Amino acid sequence: xxxxxxxxxxxxxxxxxxxxxxxxxxxxxxxxxxxxxxxxxxxxxxxxxxxxxxxxxxxxxxxxxxxxxxxxxxxxxxxx
Numbered sequence: 001x002x003x004x005x006x007x008x009x010x011x012x013x014x015x016x017x018x019x020x021x022x023x024x025x026x027x028x029x030x031x032x033x034x035x036x037x038x039x040x041x042x043x044x045x046x047x048x049x050x051x052x053x054x055x056x057x058x059x060x061x062x063x064x065x066x067x068x069x070x071x072x073x074x075x076x077x078x079x080x
């Protein structure tokens with residue numbers, strides 16, 4: 001493993017500091033567009049009874065389901 005003497009370390013520090021200074025100066029020149037932000041939060045539903053589902057659709061879904069109980073279709077993940 002090569003040892004670096006103190007003079008070489010100081011030279012590397014100065015060079016790194018100079019590179020970072022130039023990079024920071026370049027970043028100051030970059031112009032960004034303002035992002036439009038929404039002031040209003042959305043995506044919430046009002047609580048309540050909701051809409052009534054189609055009984056025919058429910059009956060067909062339960063008829064086609066291989067595993068079910070009174071109110072739920074029993075399914076496993078990634079069993080296709």
